[in-house]
Amino acid sequence: MKINILSFALLCLLLFQGCNSKPKHPQAGMASGEGATGMNDKSILSYSASIDRNINHFNKQYSLIYTSGDLSMYAEKYSGHSDGMLYKTFSANGTLTETVKSFYFKNDSLILVKEHTQLSKPEGQVQKDTRTYLRNNIAFKMESRTASSPEAIRTLPYLLIQPADQEYATENYPEQISMLENAIKGTDKFEMIFQNVSTYPDASYILLKGKNAANYTASIRVKDKDAFIDSLLHTPSIFKEEKLRLKWKIADKEAVYVPVADTVTSARGLNR
Structure with a gap:
């Protein structure tokens, strides 16, 4: 009787394993866990x-x-x-x-x-x-x-x-x-330095040019002024051909200046 019970238990175990085992496809799990190659x-x-x-x-x-x-x-x-x-x-x-x-x-x-x-x-x-x-x-x-x-x-x-x-x-x-x-980092031929500020009735633009004789230029629209922008407008010669530390966002296919807090001085605009 013990032999029959043991044989029955072994048979059940083999059937259980057979039902739960599936052939592994070479590409199984490829979407998540495999290496890129x-x-x-x-x-x-x-x-x-x-x-x-x-x-x-x-x-x-x-x-x-x-x-x-x-x-x-x-x-x-x-x-x-x-x-x-x-x-x-x-x-x-x-x-x-x-x-x-x-x-x-x-x-x-x-x-x-x-x-x-x-x-x-x-x-x-x-x-x-x-x-x-x-x-x-x-x-x-x-x-x-x-x-x-x-x-x-x-x-x-x-x-x-x-x-x-x-x-x-x-x-x-x-x-x-x-x-x-x-x-993205503004390095190599994309390293920009200050050229000047152009002012129009509805906005001002910070104009930048390539530092290393690169022919790239860039502009940043100024909608809201802060202490740093005031310094650029009133004493642009101080910043001439300097690399500026600026924050901007991209909106309507143009770069727009993000003002700094009032407690931050205009000297923060220079990367010296």
């Missing part, structure tokens, strides 16, 4: 979508709006939430082209580059979206779609870009990211 195009899209959904929980840093002739550029960085990170750059060539480029990272590895370009032609607009999937900064898949309006392009599927030699063109993504970091 093991991701495929579907898991990369899923992960980048999770960054977009949670973007308000990330720490945000942003640059000034830099201009050079008809060209302008602006950068953002989202970090400090989970293991994801996102850089975005906005660039324009006058009214001819506007481009938004997004760089998605997981665990410091670049996994996806999305680019949206709007091109204005005499016969109308051209909208183009491109997605580049990467491992170790090397593209393993590219796809795109093109339409004549933002509404139309959102309804279209992406089509695979098939290179003639089976290899996609190599881009120096680390160099691009380094440039965005410099733009």
